Amino acid sequence: MNGLLWSLHDGHVVALRNVRKIRRVPEVLVFVLISPIMFVLLFAYVFGDSIPIPGVDYREFLIAGIFAQTVIFGATFTGAGIAEDMQKGIIDRFRSLPMSRSAVLVGRTASDVIYNLLSILIMTLTGLLVGWRIRGSLLDALGGFLLLLVFAYAFSWVMAFVGLVVPSVEVINNASFIVIFPVTFIANTFVPAENLPGPLRTFAEYNPVSAVTQAAREAFGNTNPAFPPPDVWPLRHPVLYTLGWVGIILLVFVPLSVRQYQRAATR
Amino acid sequence: MTAVIEAHGLVKRYGSVTALDGLDLAVPAGTVLGLLGPNGAGKTTAVRVLTTLLRPDAGRASVAGIDVVDHPDEVRRRIGLSGQYAAVDETLTGYENLEMIARLYRLGRRRARTRARELLERFTLSDAADRPVKTYSGGMRRRLDLAGSLVAEPSVLFLDEPTTGLDPRSRVTMWEVIRELVDQGTTLLLTTQYLEEADRLADEIVVIDHGRAIARGDADTLKARVGGERIELIVRDAERLDDARQVLSRSAVGEVVVDDHGTGLTAPVDGGPDTLMQVLRELDAAGIGLKDVGLRRPTLDDVFLTLTGQPTDASTPDHEPSPEVGR
Numbered sequence: 001m002n003g004l005l006w007s008l009h010d011g012h013v014v015a016l017r018n019v020r021k022i023r024r025v026p027e028v029l030v031f032v033l034i035s036p037i038m039f040v041l042l043f044a045y046v047f048g049d050s051i052p053i054p055g056v057d058y059r060e061f062l063i064a065g066i067f068a069q070t071v072i073f074g075a076t077f078t079g080a081g082i083a084e085d086m087q088k089g090i091i092d093r094f095r096s097l098p099m100s101r102s103a104v105l106v107g108r109t110a111s112d113v114i115y116n117l118l119s120i121l122i123m124t125l126t127g128l129l130v131g132w133r134i135r136g137s138l139l140d141a142l143g144g145f146l147l148l149l150v151f152a153y154a155f156s157w158v159m160a161f162v163g164l165v166v167p168s169v170e171v172i173n174n175a176s177f178i179v180i181f182p183v184t185f186i187a188n189t190f191v192p193a194e195n196l197p198g199p200l201r202t203f204a205e206y207n208p209v210s211a212v213t214q215a216a217r218e219a220f221g222n223t224n225p226a227f228p229p230p231d232v233w234p235l236r237h238p239v240l241y242t243l244g245w246v247g248i249i250l251l252v253f254v255p256l257s258v259r260q261y262q263r264a265a266t267r
Numbered sequence: 268m269t270a271v272i273e274a275h276g277l278v279k280r281y282g283s284v285t286a287l288d289g290l291d292l293a294v295p296a297g298t299v300l301g302l303l304g305p306n307g308a309g310k311t312t313a314v315r316v317l318t319t320l321l322r323p324d325a326g327r328a329s330v331a332g333i334d335v336v337d338h339p340d341e342v343r344r345r346i347g348l349s350g351q352y353a354a355v356d357e358t359l360t361g362y363e364n365l366e367m368i369a370r371l372y373r374l375g376r377r378r379a380r381t382r383a384r385e386l387l388e389r390f391t392l393s394d395a396a397d398r399p400v401k402t403y404s405g406g407m408r409r410r411l412d413l414a415g416s417l418v419a420e421p422s423v424l425f426l427d428e429p430t431t432g433l434d435p436r437s438r439v440t441m442w443e444v445i446r447e448l449v450d451q452g453t454t455l456l457l458t459t460q461y462l463e464e465a466d467r468l469a470d471e472i473v474v475i476d477h478g479r480a481i482a483r484g485d486a487d488t489l490k491a492r493v494g495g496e497r498i499e500l501i502v503r504d505a506e507r508l509d510d511a512r513q514v515l516s517r518s519a520v521g522e523v524v525v526d527d528h529g530t531g532l533t534a535p536v537d538g539g540p541d542t543l544m545q546v547l548r549e550l551d552a553a554g555i556g557l558k559d560v561g562l563r564r565p566t567l568d569d570v571f572l573t574l575t576g577q578p579t580d581a582s583t584p585d586h587e588p589s590p591e592v593g594r
Contacts, residue, residue: 010371016367017359021358024359088356089354090355092354093348093354093355093415094371095320096318096346096416097372098340099371099372263322
């Protein structure tokens with residue numbers, strides 16, 4: 001077998017181990033699944049009537065935004081999982097084996113997609129309960145889910161890098177909060193980008209989170225052609241813009257994380 | 268004999284802390300080197316460099332003739348490492364841990380399964396094989412971790428403080444397991460804080476402090492330098508101290524030292540319990556009452572006191588200096 005195949009083989013072994021852990025510690029899963037439900041309900045009922053969206057029901061507008069925010073937050077698990085393995089010396093064990101250098105990260109980011117798959121499923125059900133509907137074709141909607149997962153996967157490599165750099169699991173949670181909250185709020189996730197003041201509006205228009213949200217909204221048919229998004233390239237071509245970011249993030253953070261993994265030392 | 272593990276002038280710095288300061292090591296094939304030193308002496312750093320987990324700032328090291336910096340993968344194929352903190356996954360079972368490691372050594376699915384079962388059997392963990400590791404005792408975890416390092420039947424093994432934190436019984440079990448491996452011809456580098464452990468297992472001992480070797484030799488040589496066993500006693504009546512000192516000096520092989528309180532005496536002896544009995548009989552015959560008496564073997568503290576003139580640094584933190592982020 002060549003290097004790439006071995007890397008996939010080893011990544012697969014590591015991913016299996018992570019999946020076993022998810023099954024053994026179901027408590028984690030419970031929290032993973034409760035928070036999206038909470039977000040859907042909070043936004044739908046607290047802000048639902050106070051944020052007017054021309055031409056679209058707020059709940060329909062909201063769901064794609066919550067999907068985007070939740071799957072991006074899912075990357076926190078990747079960072080926390082890696083930080084925990086570092087702390088417990090398991091990364092040392094892996095590093096003393098003649099296995100592929102990228103396998104631990106490949107396996108971790110892959111197995112964490114399960115969290116996001118489950119949370120999308122839960123959010124979809126909750127969304128349908130509060131009145132959200134997929135108005136486009138099912139195929140388009142599946143494309144929307146896929147794009148959300150792909151973007152979240154790329155972002156999980158960012159958090160993988162953070163997980164290798166921070167001194168403990170606790171720091172990861174705070175760090176992800178500080179990074180992910182602004183990135184997912186200064187976007188068109190919960191309010192239309194046009195409603196934001198000056199510089200924030202510009203940030204939101206070029207924020208890839210806005211693009212992935214816009215793409216998902218269009219895929220679900222939750223937009224009204226009479227009220228188009230701001231006339232900027234990223235939001236006119238949200239799928240392309242999102243995939244562009246996915247490429248950039250992976251190109252930067254995959255090599256960076258693998259390098260950091262090789263140098264990493266137990267704290 | 269050619270050295271299987273070799274290090275020349277290893278230096279590793281973490282910011283202003285020098286963890287390794289020009290360390291030289293040579294371990295001939297089939298022998299055991301005990302790296303003895305207090306917390307923070309650089310033992311773990313040395314092991315991490317030799318097992319390719321850390322790049323040295325200066326110096327060279329090789330295992331089985333392969334340079335650890337130039338060809339880390341080749342080195343990893345030939346070594347086993349069992350760390351200070353048992354690096355096993357708590358949520359997985361013992362079997363799953365070993366099977367995963369075996370598959371990462373690319374043994375193939377079927378071979379990995381057999382190997383995992385074999386090792387569990389060998390380390391008397393078969394009964395606990397399918398229980399999550401979090402239900403294991405400290406000794407069982409260490410044995411599992413050691414089993415993990417033996418999956419690929421390495422000819423060179425590194426054990427970083429294999430018995431630290433274990434109760435005495437588990438420690439003895441661990442020693443037996445390690446002894447067995449060594450008898451089968453494994454070359455072993457072992458770090459420890461316990462002189463007794465190095466004494467029991469190592470052919471040669473290197474005492475390190477502040478990242479430097481401060482003494483080397485076999486256990487007997489080191490003990491001879493430290494002064495071997497000593498009798499310590501405290502007289503009941505301070506006025507009889509001089510009489511007791513005279514009795515003790517007859518059996519002592521060195522100077523008899525009076526403690527700060529003026530009631531305690533310490534004297535190096537050889538002959539162990541026989542000498543102690545002899546001294547006790549003579550003290551009894553002279554009618555000298557004792558508050559306390561004992562035969563003490565040299566500890567790491569004694570070794571350090573003798574070699575450096577200072578006791579082991581109690582203020583040293585529990586861990587080796589942590590590498591800084593973003594080196």
